[in-house]
Amino acid sequence: MHVLHDVEAFRNACSEARRAGHRVALVPTMGALHEGHLTLAREARRHAAFVACTVFVNPTQFGPNEDFARYPRDLEGDARKLASVGVDLLLAPPVEVMYPSGEQTRVRVGSLAEPLCGAFRPGHFEGVATIVTKLFALTGPCLAVFGRKDYQQLQVIRRLVRDLLLPVEILGVPTVREPDGLAMSSRNLYLQPDERQQALGLIRGLRAADSLFRQGERRAGVLRAAALAPVEEATPWIDYVSVADPDTLSIWADEVSVGERVLVAIAARVGNTRLIDNAVLGEDTLPLP
Numbered sequence: 392m393h394v395l396h397d398v399e400a401f402r403n404a405c406s407e408a409r410r411a412g413h414r415v416a417l418v419p420t421m422g423a424l425h426e427g428h429l430t431l432a433r434e435a436r437r438h439a440a441f442v443a444c445t446v447f448v449n450p451t452q453f454g455p456n457e458d459f460a461r462y463p464r465d466l467e468g469d470a471r472k473l474a475s476v477g478v479d480l481l482l483a484p485p486v487e488v489m490y491p492s493g494e495q496t497r498v499r500v501g502s503l504a505e506p507l508c509g510a511f512r513p514g515h516f517e518g519v520a521t522i523v524t525k526l527f528a529l530t531g532p533c534l535a536v537f538g539r540k541d542y543q544q545l546q547v548i549r550r551l552v553r554d555l556l557l558p559v560e561i562l563g564v565p566t567v568r569e570p571d572g573l574a575m576s577s578r579n580l581y582l583q584p585d586e587r588q589q590a591l592g593l594i595r596g597l598r599a600a601d602s603l604f605r606q607g608e609r610r611a612g613v614l615r616a617a618a619l620a621p622v623e624e625a626t627p628w629i630d631y632v633s634v635a636d637p638d639t640l641s642i643w644a645d646e647v648s649v650g651e652r653v654l655v656a657i658a659a660r661v662g663n664t665r666l667i668d669n670a671v672l673g674e675d676t677l678p679l680p
């Protein structure tokens with residue numbers, strides 16, 4: 392695997408792969424890679440002969456009081472892991488290249504970026520949309536692979552690709568979980584052992600809603616209350632436990648009867664760590680306890 396810091400060399404390598412007749416797949420990450428990321432890389436490999444990955448901790452998607460400075464960074468370890476799953480190319484660009492001096496341009500996606508995490512992390516999705524657009528511009532026509540754990544991010548990126556007519560196909564990959572159900576996340580590294588236990592409140596909430604949904608419950612308020620109870624037991628710091636339309640991300644009011652697919656999305660803080668998880672009931676399969 393080639394490791395590049397130079398964006399033009401990366402652009403050329405992707406063009407060269409396409410000229411050689413290969414489909415190019417892109418896996419954008421912020422590093423601190425875990426099995427979830429490696430699953431994205433393996434999926435990319437299943438669909439494309441040339442797999443490129445990026446590691447870039449994107450400053451514009453972090454708020455002023457968030458964890459940009461302490462976000463785990465381990466480029467050497469990341470490179471080893473990516474090489475082990477057959478990634479061809481890794482780009483780790485410098486921040487001053489991705490955001491050149493005097494830069495003024497942002498990509499803003501509308502209503503999809505407003506509810507859920509958008510309401511609690513002002514500017515977050517603008518930062519994500521901006522960096523992802525830059526990475527797509529560098530890679531050129533490709534298949535881009537993202538995890539469904541960041542479900543709102545995935546929907547925002549799908550929308551920006553359609554709206555900006557980008558030659559990019561998006562593949563969403565199911566959330567990879569620890570054996571006890573905790574969704575894999577680079578931020579799990581922050582959790583102390585007792586917090587690691589508390590963090591299971593999120594998957595318990597999703598399971599509780601899923602179980603009622605499978606028994607035929609369709610009242611948004613009842614599904615939401617079922618998801619909320621185990622999260623409340625685990626932590627008082629809840630940003631949201633929401634029941635929403637999986638396509639528009641509009642939050643369903645409690646009295647609404649949801650359809651045959653419904654998004655249950657959770658964000659809560661355990662200690663100093665903000666965790667998110669979600670499931671589209673009627674579509675995703677959650678592991679048994």
Ligand code: PAF
Pocket residue numbers: 419420421447449452519522523541544
């Ligand atoms: O999901 C992530 O790791 C990041 O939000 C992404 C898509 C790499 C953009 O920085």
